[in-house]
């Protein structure tokens with residue numbers, strides 16, 4: 001079977017779906033790789049490194065899609081909401097597509113993929129189980145984003161992060177608050193601690209308190225309790241507006257004391273909750289920085305502008321999107337390992353063997369035979385259950 005890696009076409013995207021180091025593992029399992037020439041260059045992986053590991057090069061994108069049985073992408077149609085459509089005429093019936101499809105974004109984009117007849121898998125739907133951990137691309141990208149958020153904040157803040165005792169006096173450490181201590185938030189805590197900041201963190205799931213503390217952060221406890229804070233998959237559940245309002249009242253004082261606030265609180269498929277209001281921004285000291293990692297889904301800060309860096313009340317608010325793409329070497333390395341583990345789980349004797357009894361396979365399979373077959377996606381968009389599933 002031939003695995004194809006086209007160049008990423010989302011504007012500014014620098015990642016690539018496979019790195020040279022994983023090719024030998026794929027070959028051992030009977031899979032060959034064809035790469036669109038130049039696909040890895042922006043991430044720091046020249047063509048020669050791929051061919052040295054046994055990949056062949058295709059002169060253009062059409063050749064990759066025409067020859068490959070399996071297409072591996074980072075941002076596919078759906079998550080690539082700018083140019084992803086261009087790939088639709090290139091996909092064919094039975095061809096396998098694996099990538100970020102944004103399956104709970106817009107039903108139309110998933111219907112578009114279904115209409116090509118491709119068998120598509122969305123990495124966002126990976127179950128949160130121990131066995132699937134090595135395939136979990138959301139966690140990999142979250143790790144990169146959490147790290148980069150702190151680097152951006154440190155670069156923007158007019159202060160340094162660590163405490164210093166010098167002949168010119170003592171410098172107090174920066175105070176960093178992380179809101180939403182999921183994978184990205186936890187990495188932000190660890191990175192800010194390494195730079196010497198005093199870090200606190202808040203999350204509506206009380207279960208993360210110990211994780212925050214083990215990274216050297218202080219857990220901010222508010223006098224409110226979320227109802228059913230977490231679903232069976234470990235994700236936060238949306239709360240009602242009265243909860244969010246009370247949360248904002250209590251968080252106001254904490255936010256005002258910070259030099260940096262990093263927000264990373266998202267609810268899958270939903271608009272992100274507003275945790276930092278414009279009044280809270282106005283109460284922060286001038287020069288403070290907010291990095292809003294939830295900006296793609298509306299943002300956790302009321303003033304965030306998606307994809308922009310703005311200054312309001314003297315506070316810099318960074319709403320960058322697609323941050324993982326700004327660390328393309330390691331983001332691609334992690335993603336490539338995730339995809340390779342995912343693929344090898346489905347390959348037997350060089351052939352794809354879709355075992356629908358495997359939770360990893362049936363949870364991530366989105367379209368097959370012209371239909372959206374994923375029960376979670378169908379339910380999310382209120383599509384009737386498929387007859388075969390009932």
Ligand SMILES: NC(=O)c1ccc[n+]([C@@H]2O[C@H](COP(=O)([O-])OP(=O)(O)OC[C@H]3O[C@@H](n4cnc5c(N)ncnc54)[C@H](O)[C@@H]3O)[C@@H](O)[C@H]2O)c1
Nearest residue numbers: 128129133180181182183203204205234236264265266273
């Ligand atoms: N294979 C596995 O076992 C596995 C893999 C990945 C993640 N996880 C776990 O799943 C959990 C969620 O991880 P994630 O990074 O994908 O989360 P996420 O990106 O979906 O959300 C980020 C965080 O924001 C928090 N949040 C949401 N609304 C909030 C609000 N109003 N106020 C404060 N915080 C709010 C969530 O509780 C979550 O911790 C973590 O505990 C993580 O360790 C497990």
